[in-house]
Amino acid sequence: xxxxxxxxxALLSDWIAAVTSGGWQxxxxxxxxGIWTFKPVAASVDLDYPNVKQAPKDFAxxxxxxFFAFEHIKGEAPRLKEVKPEAPQCAVFGVRPCDGRGxxxxxxxxxxxxxxxxxxxxxxxxxxxxxxxxxxxSPTCFCKSVGGSPVSSEGMDILLTDLGEIYIAQAATKxxxxxxxxxxxLFGKMGAADKKQLDKVHADAVAAPQxxxxxxxxxxxxxxxxxxxxxxxxxxxxxIGCGICTFLCPTCHCFDINDEMTGMSPLKGQxxxxxxxxxxxxFTMHTSGHNPRETLGTRLRQRVSHKFRYFHENFxxxxxxxxxxxxxxxxxxxDIVAVVNKVAEHVA
Amino acid sequence: MSHSHAHANTYLPKLAKxxxxxxxxxxxxxxxxxxxxxxxxxxxxxxxxQCAMLSIFGRGESMISIASSPLTKEYKQFSIMRVGRVTKAxxxxxxxxxxxxxxxxxxxxxxxxxxxxxxxxIGGGVGLAPVWPIxxxxxxxxxxxxxxTVFYGARSSKDIMYREDLERIRGQATVHLSVDRAEEGWxxxxxxxxxxxxxxxxxxxxTVAIVCGPPIMIxxxxxxxxxxxxxxxxxxxxxxxxxxxxxGKCGRCNVGKDYVCVxxxxxxxxxxxxxxxxx
Ligand SMILES: Cc1cc2nc3c(=O)[nH]c(=O)nc-3n(C[C@H](O)[C@H](O)[C@H](O)COP(=O)(O)OP(=O)(O)OC[C@H]3O[C@@H](n4cnc5c(N)ncnc54)[C@H](O)[C@@H]3O)c2cc1C
Ligand code: SF4
Ligand code: SF4
Ligand code: FES
Numbered sequence: 001x002x003x004x005x006x007x008x009x010a011l012l013s014d015w016i017a018a019v020t021s022g023g024w025q026x027x028x029x030x031x032x033x034g035i036w037t038f039k040p041v042a043a044s045v046d047l048d049y050p051n052v053k054q055a056p057k058d059f060a061x062x063x064x065x066x067f068f069a070f071e072h073i074k075g076e077a078p079r080l081k082e083v084k085p086e087a088p089q090c091a092v093f094g095v096r097p098c099d100g101r102g103x104x105x106x107x108x109x110x111x112x113x114x115x116x117x118x119x120x121x122x123x124x125x126x127x128x129x130x131x132x133x134x135x136x137x138s139p140t141c142f143c144k145s146v147g148g149s150p151v152s153s154e155g156m157d158i159l160l161t162d163l164g165e166i167y168i169a170q171a172a173t174k175x176x177x178x179x180x181x182x183x184x185x186l187f188g189k190m191g192a193a194d195k196k197q198l199d200k201v202h203a204d205a206v207a208a209p210q211x212x213x214x215x216x217x218x219x220x221x222x223x224x225x226x227x228x229x230x231x232x233x234x235x236x237x238x239x240i241g242c243g244i245c246t247f248l249c250p251t252c253h254c255f256d257i258n259d260e261m262t263g264m265s266p267l268k269g270q271x272x273x274x275x276x277x278x279x280x281x282x283f284t285m286h287t288s289g290h291n292p293r294e295t296l297g298t299r300l301r302q303r304v305s306h307k308f309r310y311f312h313e314n315f316x317x318x319x320x321x322x323x324x325x326x327x328x329x330x331x332x333x334x335d336i337v338a339v340v341n342k343v344a345e346h347v348a
Numbered sequence: 349m350s351h352s353h354a355h356a357n358t359y360l361p362k363l364a365k366x367x368x369x370x371x372x373x374x375x376x377x378x379x380x381x382x383x384x385x386x387x388x389x390x391x392x393x394x395x396x397x398q399c400a401m402l403s404i405f406g407r408g409e410s411m412i413s414i415a416s417s418p419l420t421k422e423y424k425q426f427s428i429m430r431v432g433r434v435t436k437a438x439x440x441x442x443x444x445x446x447x448x449x450x451x452x453x454x455x456x457x458x459x460x461x462x463x464x465x466x467x468x469x470i471g472g473g474v475g476l477a478p479v480w481p482i483x484x485x486x487x488x489x490x491x492x493x494x495x496x497t498v499f500y501g502a503r504s505s506k507d508i509m510y511r512e513d514l515e516r517i518r519g520q521a522t523v524h525l526s527v528d529r530a531e532e533g534w535x536x537x538x539x540x541x542x543x544x545x546x547x548x549x550x551x552x553x554x555t556v557a558i559v560c561g562p563p564i565m566i567x568x569x570x571x572x573x574x575x576x577x578x579x580x581x582x583x584x585x586x587x588x589x590x591x592x593x594x595x596g597k598c599g600r601c602n603v604g605k606d607y608v609c610v611x612x613x614x615x616x617x618x619x620x621x622x623x624x625x626x627x
Contacts, residue, residue, distance in 0.1 A: 067357075067359045067360065068359075068360055070405040070406070072405055072406065077363060077365075077387065077446040078363065078405045078446055078447075078448070080360065080361070080363070080405075080448075082357060082360050109596075109597055110597060112596065113595055113596045113610050114358050114595040114596075115358075116358075116595075116597060117356075117357045117358075117359075118359075227624060253597065253599060254598055254599030254600065255592070255593070255597070255598045255599070256592060256598070257359070257408075257409065257592045257593065257598070258408060259405065259406050259407060259408050261406055267405070267406050269405070269406055271359075271405075273359075276592075276598070276599070276600070278599060278600070283590075283600050284589065284590050284600055284626075285590065286588070286589075286590055287431045287432040287435075288431070290563075292589060292603075292625075292626040292627050293626060298626070302602075302626075305604075306599075306602075309605075310602065310604060310605040311605075313604075313605040314605050
C-alpha cells in the first residue's frame with residue numbers, strides 16, 4: 001500500500017471536518033432505535049461498533065431510484081424527462097471488509113454487458129473508509145471461508161485499523177490518498193513500533209475463529225452436482241418468504257421496474273426502480289401463471305446458487321462475502337453456511 | 349463491453365409511432381401486429397432473434413420479439429398477444445399513438461452460419477413471430493440458403509397469424525399449415541404441429557430446424573426431430589422468462605448462470621439441455 005499513516009483517535013473529528021470541507025458528505029455508524037445504520041456525521045463518530053444491520057449498498061444502489069418522469073397529454077406524443085441521480089460525494093466511514101468486498105461484486109453486476117448509468121454515477125461519488133475487524137463483530141461472520149479476511153481492503157479507498165489510542169490509515173486508491181492528503185498534517189508517520197503492532201493486530205484478527213463454509217472452492221461444483229438434491233426443499237421448508245435475507249445482503253442486486261402515477265389527466269408519473277427479491281414467488285411468475293421457481297426449495301436454491309455458483313461461473317469469484325446478515329436476521333433461522341455445507345455433504 | 353453503450357442510458361426508451369396495426373387473431377388471447385416507426389430521428393439496428401422492451405407510459409413495459417427482418421429499416425414489427433396489463437393496453441392503441449421502445453436485447457439466430465443449409469422453421473401460436481424474421485430474411489437472400497420450409501399450426505383456421513405473408517412466400521419456401529381439429533374446406537394437415545413435422549419428414553442432412561411456440565409443442569417437436577435424425581446441435585429454440593431490465597441486472601430471467609435477456613433467448617438444444625430447467 002502506498003500511503004500508510006497514523007491518526008490519533010482524538011483527531012478523527014478534525015479529519016472528518018477536513019473531508020467535509022473538501023465537499024464530501026461524511027457518513028458513519030449511528031445507533032438508532034437499537035439498530036446500527038450509516039447516518040450523515042455532524043461532528044465526529046464512534047467507530048467502536050459491530051456492523052450496520054443493513055449492508056451499505058444503498059449509497060450506489062438506493063432502494064428506490066427514479067429513472068425518468070413522463071407526461072402524456074391526450075392527442076400528443078408522450079414527453080419523457082430523464083432524471084439524473086442526485087449523487088452528492090459521500091465518504092462512508094466504518095465500512096466492514098465484507099461490505100467492501102460486497103461493493104466489488106456490485107460493481108461487476110452494474111458494469112457488465114451494459115453500464116448502469118444510475119449506479120455508476122452514484123458509485124463514482126462514493127468513497128469507502130473501511131474499518132478492519134480486530135475481532136469478528138458477529139458470531140455469524142464467516143468471511144475467511146469465502147475468500148475474504150477481517151482485514152481485507154478489497155473495495156475500500158482507505159482501511160483503518162484500530163490500535164487502541166491511534167488508527168493506522170492505509171490508502172488503497174487514489175481517492176483514499178486524496179482524502180488523507182486533505183488533512184495531511186493530522187496524520188503521523190507510521191513508525192516501526194506502529195507497524196509491528198499493526199501486523200500483530202491483523203494476524204490476531206485473521207487467526208480469530210469464525211464459522212466456515214467447509215469447502216468454498218468446491219462449492220460451485222458441489223451445488224451443480226446437488227442441483228436436484230432433496231436438501232433444498234427440506235431446508236427451505238420453514239421459509240416465510242419475507243425477503244430479509246436479500247434486502248440486508250451486500251451483494252443482492254435484483255430489482256423491479258414500475259410506473260408510478262402522479263396524475264391522471266394529463267397522465268403523469270415516473271418510472272421507478274425498486275429492490276426486488278428472488279424469495280418472492282411472483283419474482284419469476286409468468287403472466288400465464290407458470291412459474292419456473294414455484295417452490296420454496298427452488299427459490300432457496302436460486303439464492304444460494306447465485307451466491308456460490310452462478311456468480312462464480314460468470315465472474316470467477318463467490319458472490320457471498322460472509323457477512324452473516326442473512327443468517328443472523330432470518331426470522332426462521334435459515335443458515336446459508338449450513339445449506340451449502342449440507343448440499344456439499346449430500347453429493348460427496 | 350461495447351463502447352456505444354458506455355454513455356447511453358439503456359433504461360430510457362426512445363419514442364416510436366404506431367404506423368400500422370393488423371388484427372391477426374381475435375378472441376380472449378387476441379394477437380395484433382404493430383409496425384412502429386421511430387420518432388425524432390432515433391432508431392437502432394437489430395439482429396434476427398433479438399427483442400425490444402416496449403412501453404406504454406403509466407402501464408409499464410413488456411419484452412417483445414422483433415418480428416421484422418433487420419433488412420427492413422423503415423419500421424419494426426411486433427406481434428403482441430393480449431394477456432396482461434401492458435399487452436391489454438397495447439390492444440387499445442390506435443395508429444398514430446406513440447409508445448416507448450428500448451433495445452435491442454438478447455442474442456441472435458446464427459443466420460450467417462446457416463448459409464448454404466436447408467432451414468426448417470417451426471412455429472405454433474404467437475410463437476411464429478420470433479422466428480418469422482428468419483423466414484423473411486432468408487427469403488430476401490434466397491440464394492444464400494437451400495430449401496426453406498415453414499411449419500405453422502394453430503387451433504383453427506381463424507387462429508392462423510401472418511396468413512397473407514405465409515401465402516406470399518409459397519413458391520420461395522415450402523409452407524405446411526395445420527389446424528388442431530378438422531374443419532369444412534381445410535385442405536392441409538389436421539393435427540398438432542409435432543405430428544405434421546413427423547408426417548412431412550424433413551431431411552436432417554445439411555439442415556437446421558428452429559422451433560418456437562408453446563412449451564408443450566416445443567417439447568414434442570424436438571422429440572420428433574430427434575426421431576427423424578436431427579442432432580441436438582441442429583435444433584434451435586427460444587425461451588421466455590419474466591423480464592424487467594433486459595440487461596442482465598434485475599436478476600429475474602436467469603436460467604442458471606445465464607440471463608435470458610443477454611445470453612438468450614436463442615439456444616441450440618445442445619446448449620439448452622445442459623441448463624437447469626428453470627424456464
Ligand atoms: C424474450 C421474450 C420474447 C417475447 N416475445 C413476445 C412476442 O413476440 N409477443 C408476445 O405477445 N409476447 C412475447 N413475450 C411475452 C411478453 O413479454 C409477456 O406476455 C408480457 O410481458 C406480459 O406483460 P403484461 O403486462 O401484459 O402482463 P402482466 O401479467 O400484467 O405483466 C406483469 C409483468 O410481468 C412481466 N412478465 C410477465 N410474464 C412475462 C413473460 N412471459 N415474459 C416476459 N415478461 C413477463 C412483465 O414485465 C410485466 O410487466 C416475450 C417474452 C420474452 C421474455
Ligand atoms: S430471511 Fe429467511 S424466512 Fe425470510 S425469505 Fe430469507 S430465508 Fe426465507
Ligand atoms: S449471502 Fe448472506 S452472508 Fe453472504 S453476503 Fe449475503 S447476507 Fe452476507
Ligand atoms: S431481464 Fe433483468 S436480468 Fe434479464
